[in-house]
Amino acid sequence: MTRRPVRIAMNGVTGRMGHRQHLVRSILALREEGGLDLGDGTRLWPEPVLVGRREQALRELAGRHGIEHFSTDLDAVLADPAIDIYFDAQVTSAREEALGKALAAGKHVYTEKPSATSFDAALDLARRARDAGVRHGVVQDKLFLPGLRKLARLIDGGFFGRILSVRGEFGYWVFEGDWQQAQRPSWNYRAQDGGGIVVDMFPHWDYVLHELFGRVRSVQALAVTHLPQRWDERGKPYEATADDAAYGIFELEGGVVAQINSSWGVRVHRDELVEFQVDGTEGSAVAGLHHCRFQHRAGTPRPVWNPDQPATHSFRDQWQEVPDNPGDSSDTINSNNSNNTINSSNPGGPVNGFKAQWELFLRHVYADAPYHWDLLAGARGVQLAELGLRSSAQGRRIDVPEIIL
Numbered sequence: 501m502t503r504r505p506v507r508i509a510m511n512g513v514t515g516r517m518g519h520r521q522h523l524v525r526s527i528l529a530l531r532e533e534g535g536l537d538l539g540d541g542t543r544l545w546p547e548p549v550l551v552g553r554r555e556q557a558l559r560e561l562a563g564r565h566g567i568e569h570f571s572t573d574l575d576a577v578l579a580d581p582a583i584d585i586y587f588d589a590q591v592t593s594a595r596e597e598a599l600g601k602a603l604a605a606g607k608h609v610y611t612e613k614p615s616a617t618s619f620d621a622a623l624d625l626a627r628r629a630r631d632a633g634v635r636h637g638v639v640q641d642k643l644f645l646p647g648l649r650k651l652a653r654l655i656d657g658g659f660f661g662r663i664l665s666v667r668g669e670f671g672y673w674v675f676e677g678d679w680q681q682a683q684r685p686s687w688n689y690r691a692q693d694g695g696g697i698v699v700d701m702f703p704h705w706d707y708v709l710h711e712l713f714g715r716v717r718s719v720q721a722l723a724v725t726h727l728p729q730r731w732d733e734r735g736k737p738y739e740a741t742a743d744d745a746a747y748g749i750f751e752l753e754g755g756v757v758a759q760i761n762s763s764w765g766v767r768v769h770r771d772e773l774v775e776f777q778v779d780g781t782e783g784s785a786v787a788g789l790h791h792c793r794f795q796h797r798a799g800t801p802r803p804v805w806n807p808d809q810p811a812t813h814s815f816r817d818q819w820q821e822v823p824d825n826p827g828d829s830s831d832t833i834n835s836n837n838s839n840n841t842i843n844s845s846n847p848g849g850p851v852n853g854f855k856a857q858w859e860l861f862l863r864h865v866y867a868d869a870p871y872h873w874d875l876l877a878g879a880r881g882v883q884l885a886e887l888g889l890r891s892s893a894q895g896r897r898i899d900v901p902e903i904i905l
Contacts, residue, residue, distance in 0.1 A: 501537075501541060501542070502541055502542050502543070503535060503542075503543050503545045504542050504543065504544050504545060504866070505547050506544050506545065506547065506584050506585070506862070507547045507548075507549055507569075507580075507582050507585075508527065508546055508547065508548050508549065508583070508584065508585045508586075508587055509549045509551050509574075509578070509585065509587065509602075509607070510522065510523060510527070510548045510549065510550055510551060510587045511552065511586070511587065511588050511590055511598060512551075512552065512588060512590035512612075513548075513550055513552070513561070513589060514550075514554065514557045514561060515589060515590075515591075515685075517612065518589030518612070519561065521641075521852070521854040522587065522612075522854060522858070523550075523561075523565070524565070525852050525854060525855055526852070526855040526858040527546045527548050527858065528548075528565060529855055530544075530546055530858070530859070531545065531546060536859055536862055536863070538863065538866060538867045539867070542866075544862055544866055547568075547569075548567055548569075549569040549570065549577060549583065550562055550567060550569070550570035551570070551571055551572070551574055551577055552572060553572060555570075555572050558570040558571075558572065574601065578605040578607060579605065583607060584607065584608060584865070585607060585608045585610060585865065586598075586602035586605075586607040586608070586609050587609075587610045588602075588610075588611040588612060589612045591693065591694060592616075592617055592699065593617060593693060593694040595611060595612070595614075595615065595616065596615075596616040596617060596621050596622075596625065599611060599615065599616075599625055600625065600628065603625070603628045603629055603632050604628075606632060606634060607634065608634045608635040608636065608865050609634065609635075609636045609637075609875075610636070610637045610638075610858075610861050611638055611639065611875075611878070612638075612639050613638050613639055613640070613703045613704070613878055613882075614699060614700075614703050614878065614881060614882045614885065615638055615875055615878035615879065615882060616879075616882060617699075618882065618886065619882045619883040621882075622882040622883070623876075623879045623883075623903065623905070625875050625879070626874070626875035626876040626878070626879050626905060627905060629874070630905065635861075635864055635865045635871075636874050637857070637861045637864070637871060637873055637874055637875075638874065638875060638877055638878030638881075639854065639857060640704075640707045640711075640873045640877065641853035641854050641857060642704055642707070642708050642774075642853065643707065643708065643711055643712075643853070643857075643873075644851060644852075644853035644854075644856040644857055645789050645790070645851075645853045646789070646790045646824070646851055647772070647787040647788045647789050647790050647791055647792050648712070648787055648792075649851070650787060650791075650792035650822040651712065651776070651778065651785060651787035651822075652712060653822070654778075654785055654792070655712060655778075658782075659780075659783050659785070659794065659796075660779075660780025660781070660782055660785070661780045661781035661782030661783070662780055662782075663713060663754075663756050663778060663779075663780045664756065664757070664779050664780055665756065665757045665758065665759070665778075665779050666709070666713060666756060666757070666758040666759070666760075666776055666777070666778050666779075667758070667759050667777045667779075668705070668758070668759070668774065668775070668776045668777075669760075669770060669774070669775050670701065670760065670761065670763070670773065670774040670775075671745070671762055671763035671764055671765075671766045671768075671773070671774075672764070672767075672773055673764070673765065673766065673767050676727060676729070676730045676731060677730050677731030677732065677733075677735070678731045682730065682731070684764070685733070686730065686731075686732035686738065688700070688742070689730050689738075689740040689742050689744060690738070690739075690740070690741050690742055691742040691743075692741060695741075695742035696723070696742035696743045696744075697723070697743050697744055697746050697762050697764060698721070698723050698743055698762075698888050698889050698892075699742075699885050699889075701762045702721075702746070702748070702762075702881065702884045702885035702888050703878070703881025703882060703884065703885055704881070705748070705750070705758075705760050705884070706880055706881040706883075706884040706885075707873070707877060707880075708776075709750060709752060710877075710880070713752050713754075713756050713758070714752040714753035714754050715752065715753045715900075715902070716750045716751070716758075716884060716900050717751045717752060717753055717899065717900055718750070718751040718897050718898060718899050718900055719748060719749070719750050719751075719884060719887050719888050719891055719898055719900055720748070720749045720891050720896070720897040720898070721746055721749070721888040721889070721891045721892045722746065722747045722892050723743035723745070723746045723888065723889060723892040724744075724745050724746075724747075725740055725742065725743050725744055725745075726744055726745050726763070726765040727744055727765055728740050743889075743892075744764045745761075745762065745763035745764065745765055745766070746762045746763075746888065746892070747761050747762075748761075748762070748888060749897075770788075771788055771791065772788030772789050772790065773789065774788060774789060775787065775788045776788075781797075782796065782797050783796040783797055783800075784800075785822075786819070791822075792821070792822040793819040793820060793822065794819065794820055794822060795818060795819045799820075801813075801815070801818055803815075857873065876903065876905055879903060880903055883900065883903065884900060887900055
């Protein structure tokens with residue numbers, strides 16, 4: 501087996517998501533497994549180069565994980581011909597410029613979403629990547645979670661019959677920061693810094709709906725700021741100018757109607773932090789991050805509305821669990837338009853969605869494997885967020901035009 505080192509510039513990995521999911525649980529996890537087997541006698545060996553603004557934080561992070569290279573000079577890193585891939589997990593407001601520099605330097609790019617702060621900018625990045633002839637991808641991690649993989653299995657098997665509707669609930673209580681520390685950084689709640697739940701979550705909902713059920717044709721949304729004051733990392737109060745909750749209705753191709761509530765001001769009364777209920781003519785399912793339960797039409801009870809009598813049985817107990825199917829080495833991601841598959845290096849075990857997509861992107865770059873979660877898909881997510889905010893501001897439903905690159 502031949503080891504092939506590949507150097508990846510990773511910008512923004514001192515932050516929570518970049519550090520935990522992309523550096524530790526993806527790139528370093530691949531190294532712990534001996535690299536990524538390409539199936540041709542070659543193992544890719546990722547060599548991360550940490551990039552950021554704070555030298556001391558980079559030095560500490562590199563030392564903690566035994567990483568040799570780090571830099572605060574992005575331009576110098578991108579000028580290094582040994583760097584193959586540029587990855588970006590910075591705050592959204594800094595991402596567009598950095599991605600543009602990486603494309604101009606001829607690097608393959610992989611980035612967190614949203615890829616830019618506006619649809620025009622996101623589409624421009626997709627066009628620049630196409631013209632540069634490089635490989636490019638946008639993180640769409642929810643598709644790779646066990647719960648949604650099980651849901652995709654039901655869709656692929658025709659379980660639902662004709663799908664009628666999708667209802668999603670996402671969110672949790674993010675502490676204001678006064679008497680308990682907030683679980684999210686303060687910039688998430690300042691519109692001027694690129695914050696807001698629509699900008700953060702609508703790109704997720706776009707690819708989940710698009711990949712599993714069909715393209716979003718229209719959006720009607722209400723974005724609100726339920727908690728107008730919060731406290732930052734230094735304990736100082738600040739005005740929360742960004743939306744912290746959004747209530748959206750999405751019309752999909754084929755007539756499916758999706759309704760998704762997103763909120764950082766809701767207390768959880770469900771099994772997982774995000775859940776999607778799918779109802780069809782032949783059956784229904786509820787999928788979360790890890791679990792998926794289903795109920796076939798033959799097993800559907802016959803409820804009778806009677807507010808004068810308490811329910812004598814548990815509706816939850818009448819649903820079945822979709823099995824994990826240990827031993828499966830690959831699962832189809834969606835039933836609509838993808839030939840991409842997850843080839844887990846841990847067959848039958850827990851799959852980290854971020855790591856699974858990293859593996860696919862690396863195979864795309866170095867083994868010419870198929871891949872379509874690219875900057876154009878990222879632009880589509882930014883488009884939906886932008887139109888969602890416009891819908892909220894104007895109080896009307898807005899059509900979502902198909903993107904032509």
